[in-house]
Amino acid sequence: MTIARQFHWRGSREKRDPRPVGTPETRRYFSALATRNSVLATRYNTPMIHEIIPVGPLQCNCSVIGDETTHEAMVIDPGDDTEDVLALIQKHNLQVKQIVITHAHIDHVGGAMKLRAATGAPILLNQNDYALLKMLDAQAAWIGMPAPGKVEIDRSIGDGDKLTAGSLQAHVIETPGHTQGSICLFFPGEDKDKDEHKLIAGDTLFAGSIGRTDLPGGSTEKIMRSLHNLVGSLPDNTLVIPGHGPLTTIGEEKQTNPFLIKR
Numbered sequence: 177m178t179i180a181r182q183f184h185w186r187g188s189r190e191k192r193d194p195r196p197v198g199t200p201e202t203r204r205y206f207s208a209l210a211t212r213n214s215v216l217a218t219r220y221n222t223p224m225i226h227e228i229i230p231v232g233p234l235q236c237n238c239s240v241i242g243d244e245t246t247h248e249a250m251v252i253d254p255g256d257d258t259e260d261v262l263a264l265i266q267k268h269n270l271q272v273k274q275i276v277i278t279h280a281h282i283d284h285v286g287g288a289m290k291l292r293a294a295t296g297a298p299i300l301l302n303q304n305d306y307a308l309l310k311m312l313d314a315q316a317a318w319i320g321m322p323a324p325g326k327v328e329i330d331r332s333i334g335d336g337d338k339l340t341a342g343s344l345q346a347h348v349i350e351t352p353g354h355t356q357g358s359i360c361l362f363f364p365g366e367d368k369d370k371d372e373h374k375l376i377a378g379d380t381l382f383a384g385s386i387g388r389t390d391l392p393g394g395s396t397e398k399i400m401r402s403l404h405n406l407v408g409s410l411p412d413n414t415l416v417i418p419g420h421g422p423l424t425t426i427g428e429e430k431q432t433n434p435f436l437i438k439r
């Protein structure tokens with residue numbers, strides 16, 4: 177199953193322009209969508225609260241994402257600086273429904289237990305990173321941080337899972353390589369071509385670079401497969417929020433990222 181098949185844009189382009197677009201496969205896909213979505217009538221691209229705050233000594237990009245109407249929210253990668261994250265939650269009057277961890281590196285998961293204690297929200301991580309999570313003390317020693325203590329995971333998430341906060345929906349994509357259990361979260365816009373989509377990329381894809389694979393559980397072969405799956409399936413107008421550093425887009429990375437340019 178390709179990534180694109182997991183998502184259901186509403187196919188509104190088809191209504192405006194009946195000419196078939198793309199390959200026979202994508203045409204079949206979009207016509208199937210039109211039927212399915214008339215039933216589901218899922219609302220996408222409702223106004224979204226999205227705050228990105230770099231946390232901790234390694235400046236991990238923590239995302240606070242909330243529905244502007246219901247104020248339900250999810251926090252992704254609360255690595256540290258829990259007080260600052262909680263201040264953002266309070267600023268927007270949010271009710272955190274889930275705490276999502278893209279992978280079990282300390283700079284992404286270090287503040288999760290404090291945030292769970294403050295919000296009551298469950299912590300979600302792919303089970304293939306459970307072993308890495310048991311090594312948090314060793315990870316802390318590598319980068320000279322105090323050990324954060326044990327982090328308890330409430331539920332494993334993986335391919336095909338959809339996480340919701342109000343009317344917002346994130347699709348989980350497994351992207352092993354940086355770690356065995358790395359995931360990305362994809363928030364599809366309402367119209368595949370016109371609207372912006374978002375990808376929370378963890379440490380899989382960066383602006384102009386990719387995640388390192390020399391740490392325990394890393395695999396260059398796997399990360400390249402994951403990356404080609406992402407850039408081959410997601411629309412160019414997908415805003416990428418990497419785990420560290422500046423934002424980018426899938427289109428920009430396809431054209432300029434030295435690890436992804438087709439030779």
Ligand SMILES: [Zn+2]
Pocket residue numbers: 279281354379
């Ligand atoms: Zn990492």
